[in-house]
Amino acid sequence: MNAIETTDLTRYYGALCAVDHLTLSVNNEIFALLGPNGSGKTTTVLMLTTLLTPTEGSASVCGHDVMREGELVRKSLSYVPQDMAVDIKLTGRENVRFFADLYGVPHAADRVDEALAVMELTDRADDLIRTYSGGMRRRLELAQALVHEPSVLFLDEPTIGLDVAARKRIWEHIRALRKKGMTVFVTTHYMDEADQFCDRVGIISRGRIAALGTPAELKARLMKDVITVKVEGSFAPLEVDGIAFVGRNGDEVSFTAENGREALPLLADALGKSGCVVRSMSLREPTLDDVFLQAVGQQEEPQGFEYNKFRIMLRRRK
Template sequence: MQPIISVSGLSKTYASGFSALKSVDLEIRRGEIFALLGPNGAGKTTLISIICGLVTPSTGQVLADGHEIVRDYRAARAKIGLVPQELTTDAFETVWSTVTFSRGLFGKPKDPALIETLLKDLSLWDKRDSQIRMLSGGMKRRVMIAKALSHEPRILFLDEPTAGVDVELRKDMWQLVRRLRESGVTIILTTHYIDEAEEMADRIGVISKGEIILVEEKIELMRKLGRKQLTLSLQAPMTELPASLSGYALALAKDGAELVYTYDTKAERTGITALLQDLANAGIRFNDLRTSQSSLEDIFVSLVKDRR
């Protein structure tokens, strides 16, 4: 299946000489939820803005559902919905007229039933006649999402969509995202809440200093890069580790009352089996054990740190 978004050799250098993107290659699969992660200033918003036709690239090519974003701008843009970070809309218009007008900008015929469904899905129906200026920040964010979906795009960009919104809206939004994906819409999101990416995304891309440093299936990424820890609660505290255990990544914790073994998934079976045998040979006994695994946030921080 052809990717719904194809980015090839994309670069952006501003007049000041700042290079925001450096020869980015990226493909987004049709119907997936793709999370783009990166620290502030990494190039996430610049990349999204170029794909959405808001910023002109210096070099490279972007195809949106087969349409080149510069030469075939109208067709490409009609495929895309964008929810930007900033809440930009006419403060004195009503919710209903704002969303309806946004649909009309793309040459779509009026469809009151569709607008009604959108507003109900986003818990905005009771506010349909309210002016935007009278809404809370969370409600304004919902309006931005309704505007982005009003022309029925097949690609939806969510740029930090839950920044500064309440827990209820976050839950509502992710329920809507799941429904959209089930209907065939491709979702690309950036977020500072890495737990959201860990829960929602099919694939993860990491960008740092204008370069894509990793694109991986979420499950595979966590399997390959996720570190695990085995913590043993010792029967008797220890002050130092015996020399026979020097080959393991071991550390004493809680004043010697716990022994922590750090390992990767490749060494999971053989490493733990060998360790437990060597502990028994060394006369070290334990009362309890537990395991933990690094989160996507731990992996992300590690990747960016290594890149720097």
């Protein structure tokens, strides 16, 4: 039995298809759902946590169907949304105790102490949250989520708005939880973090999975080296033997090649002949950013402003 299993999971907001026949199974790992804003990440999490009813398809968490066995599903998971929702007029301990009581955890006081200790908040446990930093608030939310020892943890953008040190710390905590056997499902749009800390990633674009695998596998699917060229003037995709076009992001164009050093002069020539001015070229190993670019295409949102879609997006944010 997989911790999370979805089959053709679909959700429409009016005519807008936010999640489009998503089929996924996640078990005993840190799984990251990557995607640009509005690609359906949060909608997927809301359906898996029973906050939103799917339009079509089915999903289960720990073997319980999200539509028919909502309460059992909610018993086995914890959900930390992206807005930092902790009560600033309560202390750290009170905040965690509140969740322990809601979950009906036995020996609540001990469990609360334990969860605070795991998140390294013991020495500040009796201070009001008002005095906590952003990173500490996020750790407190994790402590609240851990207090009933869930089997599956859903984290929506767990490191958004945090500084580098706080991010690293949050990820170390998440890795530690995974080691204890918890399944962690995160959404993020920080590629480097997914690359470094997650076991498997799924890249989602317009509600569909565009690429799925371990970060290493996905990077290996591209060829060996990545060449990034800064160009000026018009650029038309061109054909050079042994070099493949990956994608374009602003004035940066990316290619991959089996042997980057040999490809560099060939590419410079070809670009020069096609009439664009090459400003700089660089050679590096592929990152998830390249995978993402290839899977999703241009990063800008191409549509013009549509008031109704904007409103739907706003509502989805809440």
